[in-house]
Amino acid sequence: MEFRIYYEDTDAGGVVYHANYLGYFERARTEFFRERGVSVRDLHDQGSLFPVVRLEVDYKAPARLDDLVRIETEVLEVGRTAFTLGQRVVRATDGVLLVSGRVTLVCVMPGMKAKRLPAEVVQLLERG
Helix, strand or coil: CEEECCHHHECCCCEECCCHHHHHHHHHHHHHHHHCCCCHHHHHHCCCECCEEEEEEEECCCCECCCEEEEEEEEEEECCCEEEEEEEEEECCCCCEEEEEEEEEECECCCCCECCCCHHHHHHHHHC
């Protein structure tokens, strides 16, 4: 997923505010599923929610106003009820790694009780 950094993304110094990367990661995860034919909205409507239960972020270099960035997402681990993805923010023009992260999500029912990952999610994740 590629997008441009806008003024609203930055702090007073023209650098992306650190917490905004979490939103970028979230969007990229949704697009990761969508590109593979699975709708996060449909999963939600079917009673499967995916809250983040662990997140690690390493900030390597700043993204700045007007940068074109790419978010890369890869599957790292798949369990019965949870999965872990690796995510990277790369400046698209020169390939410089800006931020890397590792996020674990667990599948829960609307009442927040853990449940098995749906078969279509397992298949998607195993394909990468």
